[in-house]
Amino acid sequence: MFNKILIANRGEIARRIMRTCQEFKIKTAAIYSDADKDAFYLQEADEIYNIGPANPLKSYLNIEAIIAAVKKAGADAVHPGYGFLSENYSFAEAVVSSGVTWIGPPPDVMRAIESKCYCREIASRVNVPIIPGTIAPLGSLDELHKVIAEIGLPVFLKLDKGGGGKGIEVIQDMAQIRDVWERVLRVGMVAFGSTDCYLETQIINPRHIEVQFLSDNSGKCICLGERECSTQRKHQKIIEESLSPVVEEKERRSLYEYTRKLVVAMGYEGAGTIEFLRSDKGEFHFMEVNARLQVEHPVTEFLTGIDIVKSQLEVAAGENLSMNQEDIMLEGHAIEARIYAEDPVSFSPSPGKISKLRFPEIDSRHLRIDHAIEEGSSVSPYYDPLIAKVIVWDATRMKAIRRLEEALTAFKVEGIKTTIPLNLQILASKEYREGDFNTSLIEKLFKEEHKTV
Amino acid sequence: MEATISANIPGLVGRVIVSEGDQVSKGQTIAVINCMKTELAVISEHDGKVKQVLAKEWDEMDVGSPMIILELNEVE
Structure with missing residues (x-):
């Protein structure tokens, strides 16, 4: 070690x-x-x-x-x-x-999978369903027109090496094609140093579901359940949970199979995540690979009892994973609420001094809070607005929701605005409680709220 | 008459859109501040000509940090 x-x-x-x-x-x-x-x-x-x-x-x-x-x-x-x-x-x-x-994964693997076209090519080679669209980077505006004539609209034009929500644009009608093409190429040139881009059809009302995996250099790959990450604002996750309320055991087995095939084909070692989109018809499509420890990893740790950082250290030290797939227990339900220093309605940033701070009482079996704030400290305007993650575990999803509501209600932050009221609003919604939601949940809740005013 | 346009939010200057000598109008975006990875516009509250640009890309801003000095247009 x-x-x-x-x-x-x-x-x-x-x-x-x-x-x-x-x-x-x-x-x-x-x-x-x-x-x-x-x-x-x-x-x-x-x-x-x-x-x-x-x-x-x-x-x-x-x-x-x-x-x-x-x-x-x-x-x-x-x-x-x-x-x-x-x-x-x-x-x-x-x-x-x-x-x-x-x-982390070997640098040459990181370099290869930075290209989303490469990942799509690998996925289609090993028979993992991808979002329909193009695989090789588009050569010209003419080619873009031709492909759209074949697959129809709406589509997303995405940069091969884009990220952080940049370099993705939707094309709704034919008249937009040239403008979007030129704009995406410009972003690629300025922000990512590459203008390669590809097309994906738009999946209607998708759910974002991802599989956490661990793999070592002996070729062993273990999947740690799936995370449901459909609750998003500004294309960023705000509440994650594991397991997903819609994934059945049979589907989980397919997702694990897809994940293993991709991990082996990429030569990936370490901890990582495969992101999938699930259509409203229940079809899964590979979306991308996250070659890092993720923000929401504690959800999986709470569900499985595995310390993912520890596993990362072991694999990096050249050791083999000590557990096998059959050792992984997926018991009860874990949920994470991300607390951002933001206005809970407009999402505008709210940096500044935390004048008062009170945490809910931690209980190592049921409640974990990952944070780096204290009373009197300042939330910097220079970095990410995420200030804390509140993670709960309980025997059932409904119990976990109630426990998270209690914890968030007891969590007091003064001096800056936070998304705690939004987190609570989501948890209280019928859609969330019934597990019947997709990536447009927050938008939908806001619309409903305005209707009643 | 002069007026100073200051940062309305802390962060790093993303871009200054205007240059010395430019005519700006009330409501126009004159700069962008990057606060917590979000780009926010700094808006001119006056009509006038840019006399001096004080802020440059990557400068650290607090609320009230001066960014631009405007020579106000004379009221007709």
Whole structure:
């Protein structure tokens, strides 16, 4: 195992990773930007290294500065968390070529799967259903017209190397084709350095369902149930749960089969997630691979009792996974509510000082809160608005919903606005309680609310 | 008469859209601030000519940080 791990991230996820390291007596080195210099969680690290100013391009996205910190710390491994450089193969390569272990999939695998067309090609080769559309990047506007004539509208035009919701546009009618094409190419050029793009038909009223997997270098791949992530605002998840209220055992077996085929074909090692879209007819389509630890991983940890970060460390250290698929128990129900520092109606950001903070009472069997905030601390305007994740487990879905409602009601944050009222509104809705929802749930709830006013 | 247009939200300057000498009107977006990964517009509250641009891309802004000085149009 490792002696010292540098955590190339900040906030709640840095703290989460430190916790597992501490459990296994691994020293931790944390990095921080000037904006985070007073963050209390840094005291939980064995060593801390300043890597630059508030601007993330000059700190948390600054490969050179982070590699310098890795060397200074004498760390023997780097955990990238999620976001920032976690899926950046240049960073992974820089870590490896400094003689340090990268806690994540092999850099060459990361480089390959960054291309969504490559992933679609692999999926179709191993008979995993993909969202209908094109596989090879589109060559020209003419080709785009031709494909649309064949498959019809509406379609999504997506950048092969896009991400974070950028470089995706819907085409509703023929007159838009040229404008959308030019716009997407421009975003590709400016933001991603690649103008390759492809088409996908629009899945109507989709549910977003994903499979968490662990794989090691012996070729073993274990699936840890599925997560239902359809509750989203601004195309970002806000409530996740496991298991999904709509996936039946037979479908779960197919999703596991798809996941294993993809993992083997990609040569992936470590923890990862395969995202699927489920149509309102119940058909699953492979969407993309997330080559990192995900924000919502605690839902799976609570359901299965497995520490995913620990498994990541073991695989990165060259050990084989100690468990088998039949050891994975999916008992009860886990739900996570993400709390964002945002106005719960307009979703506009709400950074600032937390003047008062009261957490609900933690109970290691039923309630977990992952966060990096304290009373009197400030939520920075420079980084992600996620301030806390409240995760509950109980024997049934309804009990878990009630437990989450209790926890969110007892969670008091003053000084900034948070999405707690929105989280509660979702949980109280008939659609959510009955498990009958898709990715447009929040939009629908807002519309209904306006009707009654 | 001059007026200063200041940041209405903290964050990093994403872009400054106007340059010195530009004529701007009330309601026009003059800059974009990136706050918590969301881009928010900074709007001019006056009609006028840009006298000086104080903020540049990636500058750190607090609420009230001056961004642009306008030479106000004379009221006819």
